[in-house]
Amino acid sequence: MNSCVYEEESLYRAEARMDAKTVRFLYSHRCKEVRAQLVEQLKCLDQQCELRVQLLQDLQDFFRKKAEIEVDYSRNLEKLAERFLTKTRSTKDHLLKKEHSILSPVNCWNLLLLQVKRESRDHATLSDLYLNNIIPRFAQISEDSGRLFKKSKEVGVQLQEDLMKVLNELYTVMKTYHMYNTDSINAESKLKDAEKQEEKQMGRSGRQDDRQTPRSPDTLTSIKTDEKPVRRSSVKKIEKMKEKRQAKYTENKLKAIKARNEYLLALEATNSCVFKYYIHDLSDIIDCCDLGYHASLQRALRTYLSAEQNVETSKHSGLETLEGAAESLEANGDKQKLMETYNNVFCPPARFDFQSHMGDTMGVMCAQQPLEVELLQRCQQLQSRLSTLKIENEEVKKTMEATLSTIQDMVTVEDYDVSECFHHSNSMESVKSTFSESYLSKPSLAKRRANQQETEQFYFTKLKEFLEGRNLITKLEAKHDLIDKTLEESQKTDCCLSSGRRNSAVRKQESDEAIPLMVKSCIRFISRHGLQHEGIFRVSGSQVEVNDIKNAFERGEDPLAGDQNDHDMDSIAGVLKLYFRGLDHALFPKEVFHDLISCVSMESLHERAVHIKKVLQSLPSKTLIIMRYLFAFLNHLSQYSEENMMDPYNLAICFGPTLMSVPEGNDQVSCQAHVNELIKTIIIHHNTIFPGLQDLQGPIYTIPGSGDDCCDSPHCEPPLVEEPAPDTVSVRHNSEDVPVALTV
Incomplete structure (x- = not known):
């Protein structure tokens, strides 16, 4: 029985020793795996650094080659533009140069050449930016990345060494724990052996007492006296051995417990260090490798994008100018400019006078x-x-x-849309012109x-x-x-003489009228026949007919009188614009230019109208009467914008430069946009801006067909003109739902 127990305990101690060796072996194997993983981490970072350097080098090579292409393209564009500009400069006739500079086709040609020169400068600037800005940025990023990676790698190696040191310390603590635990087990085994020996000794003494026969008291006393010293010596020896082994076991057990505690503490600390390294330290090391890389690369690419976008903006601006010139291609305008440039060539010669013969002075029929x-x-x-x-x-x-x-x-x-030819841009297909299937190849x-x-x-x-x-x-x-x-x-010689005097008086009276005859007659004609005429005031009329009508008015005649509608509507509109354009001073004086323009910044249209009304109060009454009459007509005309395509803004574009000139020293483009917005506001809110008949006596514009189109002040004679009634009616609303009050 005792031998079996002893054998089991020996086997248990042997298995414990075998488990300790296995654990230490497995631990060493795991440490080797961790070390190999740490080495692979550094290799991976090295590979990323190499790829990064190679990418930056490829970017530098790409932009260096692109810079060469851009500068070659710039030089070719410059040569192309200079070739044709030289031909233009070589023209000897100064007047011909002047004439060419104002004709719309030549203006388009000049703008096209200027656009080519602009593109040449832009692409040269683009090449310079590539070479002196973007490529150095990539080189600097490459240098910075290499330096930061080297320092980050040094930090990573140090962290890995510290991690391996922690693992080694854990291994040492684990071995100490195993050693003390083994000593504790051995001491426990020896203590158990002593306890077994004590039990064995006590068992022998009991059996001997039981086997002995009954004896006399004297005999028993003698026997006890003889055996007592022997038993006490053996028992004391076993008890002393047991006490020593008990003390040894207690000591070893305490050491084993302390070692186990230290091992558990080291184990927790090691796991925390490993977790920290893999979760936090590695991320921080990678961040150090990437420090500033993405931001610097983004700045470099944004520099490229800014350069390209500015080139596109510049090109778009030039193309918009060229598009405006193409939209301004107009035969009538060029004809007028040509005739004005060579006025001495195209102006009619002096009338041939009657040449008397042999004293015949009768020069009439x-x-x-x-x-x-x-x-x-x-x-x-x-x-x-x-x-x-x-x-x-x-x-x-x-x-x-x-x-x-x-x-x-x-x-x-309209065969100029070639957008289908550029569909390959989105699909990355090979460049293939589809123009062979377009209009010109059918x-x-x-x-x-x-x-x-x-x-x-x-x-x-x-x-x-x-x-x-x-x-x-x-x-x-x-x-x-x-x-x-x-x-x-x-x-009727006498009648003709009196009629001549009467016509002269009528002309003088008309010259003193508040509304000039040319303005009143043109507006009356357009109001009767041209409210629905598409493009009124925007499309140029016949210059010959414009001159004929204008000359008739200057002679005191009214070529538009009556109800005949055999005149070109665009020519009538041109005569009206020509009158205001030919005034010595624009209808809106320059003295109030800045005061009027300042209202454009106001968001409320009502506030604008009040401000404009306040500024215009300082103008002469005759000017206000003409303005009131004209803008009431323009407002009425805008009511038919669905038919004539002329809303208040389009009318403002046509009349803005005519009615209000931009003073010198101001930006013509931006100021003209403000002028157009101002004229648009006046067209829409003319009733608010201009005073009525109660405050300003004079003609007002009326709806065609309601009577005479110009109603004079109440002092005129009733048979000639009906006196305007105070009632007003609202006609069709304009695009901003502002009712237009017209007197009937």
Whole structure:
């Protein structure tokens, strides 16, 4: 029994020793794995650093090559622009240069060359930024990254050494714990052996007492006396050994417990250090490697983006200017500029005067008998001939205009959108021009060109026929008018004289009127016939007709009187704008320019109107009357913006430069935008800004068809003009729902 227990305890101690060796072996193996992992961490960081340096080097090489491409492109653009600018500068005729500088096609050409030069400068600047700004940034980032990585690696190596030191310390503490625990187990085993020996000794003594037979008291006493010293000596020896082993066990047990506590503390500290290293220290080391890298790279790339965006902005600005010039391509405007530039070439020569012969001083036609009957008959013949010619020529004119419209449709076809050619930009496909499938490559091009040339030939045939007919009509009308005038003078000499005096008085009276005849008549004509005319005041009319109408007004006539609608509406609008443009001083004086412009910054339209009204109070009454009349008409015109496409803002763009000039020394572009906004406000809120009849006596604009379009002050005679009633009606609202009050 005792031998079996002893064998089990020995086996247990042997297994404990084997487990301790296994644990230490496994611990050593795990430490080796951790050390290998730490080495791989440094290799991984080295690899990241190499990739980073290689990336930065590739970026430098890329931008260096791109800089070469940009500078080559810049030089080629510069050569291209200079080649054609040199041809322009070589023009000898100074007047021709001046004429070229103001014609809209040449203006487009000059702007195109300037845009090319601008692009050349921009791309040269782009190349310089690549070489002297962006590439040095990448080089500096590479240098900084290498230096920071080296220092970060040193910190990482130190942390790894500290971690391995902690693991080694844990191993030492664990071995100490195992050693003391083994000693405790051995001491416990020896103590158990002593206890077993004591139990064995006590068991023997008991059995001997039981086996002995009954003896006499004297005999028993003698035996006890003989055996007592022997038993006491053996028991004391066992007890002393047990006490020594008990003390040894207690001592070793205490050491084992302390060692175990130290091992558990070291184990917790080691696990915390390992966790801290992997969760925090490694992250901090990587952060140190990346210190400033991403921010610096972002700054470098943003520098590139800023450069490219500024190039795009500059190009976009130039293209917008060129687009504005393309929108301003206008044949009538160029014709007018050409005629003004070469005024001495295109202006009509002086009238041919009557050259008397041999003392004949009679410079007028004679209508005395018997010539009067002949002249009357000839006048009737001319009248009949003119009626026929005018009808024929009007038919030719209509055919010519229809043909011209067809030609304009042919040459204004919108085939300029090539956005489909750039669809490869989004899909990264190979660059492939799709222009081969566009308008100019269609098989019907030759047919269209032939049709266009045939239509042009027909147009010129009709144009020639129309011009010849108009020349003949002009000659016959001149003869007819002179004969008719001669016959009238011969019959009513006195009446003609009095009529001349009366016409002179009428002209003088009109010159003293608050609303000039030219303004009143043009507005009346447009109000009656042109409220729905698309592009009114925006589309230029015939310069010839504009001059004819203007000259008629200057002679004191009213070519727009009556209800005839045979005039070109755009030409009538051009006459009205020409009147205000030709004033010696703009309708809005320069003295109030800044006071008026200051209201544009006000967000409230009502506050603007009140401010404008306050500023305009200082102007003369006649100026205010004209303004009131004009802006009431413009407001009425804007009510038909759905048909005529002229809302208050579009009208302001047309009349802003005409009515209010920007003083010298101010930014023309920004100030003109403010002027247009101001004119728009006045058009919308004219009723608030200008005083009514109670405060300012004078003509007011009225709705066409409600009576005379110009109502004078109450002092005028009732038979001529109806006195305006105080009632007002609201007509169609404008785009900002502001009612326009018109007197009826």
